[in-house]
Amino acid sequence: MLEVRGINKSFGAVHVLRDVGMKAGTGEVTALVGDNGAGKSTLVKCIGGIYSVDGGEILIDGEPATIHSPRDAAGYGIEIVYQDLALCDNLDIVQNMFLGRERKSGLVLDEPSMEQLAAQTLETLAVRTVATVRQPVSSLSGGQRQTVAIAKAVLWNSRLVILDEPTAALGVQQTAQVLELVRRLADNGLAVILISHNMNDVFAVSDRIAALYLGQMVAQVKTTDVTHAQVVELITSGKSEGIK
């Protein structure tokens, strides 16, 4: 669904991304791995319209797309779930999910229909861990907050969801729940890009692995074709025996 070709991005003298190419297919979880500073977040922010690229192109369904702002990205059905979640603690789940894109009837907020849609979305994701969608986000656990952030991304008929380290701050059980949710997104027909440091997570849910090393894409392989050790080698040295 998404393909990027020859992306270059520099911050001053620092060349962060060098001719990066990557694909993410519908119904697949593509894990984006790489060491700190490899350029994962920068790549994702370029796709999400937070940074503009210096060169290269972004193709959606084979058509070149122009993305200059998060709004543009949302227009193409691209949603990013950030590591720090970006939820408002003082608002409830429904209010957070519709933040900035509220439904209105005339001047007044259309609360019933927003609540209905939020509940439906959580239902399709088979989320049953929250008691009521009118709970303030401040009362939720880390895993539940992650769930709300993901559900928020899915609400907008998105076609590509990018998750930045969704399990970084979670316990074992909550990690399992979130990974299950990530898998379900792909099974529901979305393209998913998962940024992760955790090899267990990567091997648990991903279909493909894309490895960045010092700003260059060093491998894009099927998860079933590689071993744990080979991926670690790609991340740390940029190459591995038997993988081109």
Next chain:
Amino acid sequence: MIGTMLGAIKRSPAVPALAGLVVLCTVFSIMRPRFFTAGNLANLTTQGAQITVIAMGLVFVLLLGEIDLSAGFASGVCAGVLAVSLARYHLPWYFSALVAVVTGTLIGFLLGYLVAKIGIPSFVVTLAAFLAFQGVALLLLEEGKNISVREPIIVAIANRNLYPWLGWALGGFGVLAFAAVQFLSAARRRAKGVTAERWQITLTKVIVLAVLTGGIVFVLNEERSANPLFASLKGVPIVVPIVVVLVVLWTFVLRRTAYGRHLYAVGGNREAARRAGINVDRIRISAFVICSTMAAIGGIIAASRANSVDPNTGGSNVLLYAVGAAVIGGTSLFGGKGRVIDAVIGGLVVAVIENGMSLMNYGAGIKYVVTGIVLLLAAGVDALSRKRTDADR
């Protein structure tokens, strides 16, 4: 049913202030029976009106975690504009009031622009404005003259009363309208199959409002003149329905419009609001605009009550009382939490302390100390409750 009612009561953030209000009123009524007379209660509403209206505006700024220290003198400057326009240029009352309110709006825009676009902390911007507006008030009133306000309609705001029947009619209409809105929206939510308030709770709210409104109208409709044959004095002060209309208006804006939602969002997590595509700068400027505009309305009320404007209108303790009113009512100083009605409840607490202690012949010194302690208490409750929710996670 009792259980759900108690639960709903416990969750309300205004409970400490309301409980305090009941205690204060009881104590003052016992110590000084004159406290609970129609005359004194009418006095209390007009005493508290200016502070309450300014506090309502401050709620918007506090919701963003900002502060406006200049709101008191902004109201003084706007009152000065009103007085000059009336007394020196002999402009009609509606035009003069409009000029005063627009002055407030412009002040708010300037403050908001400096905070949001230039990036100066609101504390510093409004502290500078606090000083500058004192000067502006002096200049407007030509080095401290007192301008009297004689325009009958402006004077009527804080000094005249509604006809008793009109008080009942407006009160009844208000309660019925509230009941209709609450029950209809609950019915609509139920029809859609989403969470709706239980009808028992809605009914309780309506009954409480009806009893309160009825009680207030009844007491204020009592004769409060010492010599009724000579000059009758009864009815709800005109300023009361004005405050009620402002409360309804701003509550609607905060709870029912996307703008209000965005205001809470910016106060809760500015970065999240920005990423959600909300124009954060515009929201921040607008909060200062609303605050200073409300300060201007507060200034008009003050001018009306005193029948005059002097350089100290809106000065001395007005600002601190207003901030105190908002915080005592349950608005958080850390942003993201607060309601317009908080300002009214807190404003009543402040007015009751001021009024009751005057009746007990305490001097200004002890009144300031007590109000200061109450403000600290309220801010302490706010800080502790915030700490607790942080620890929960």
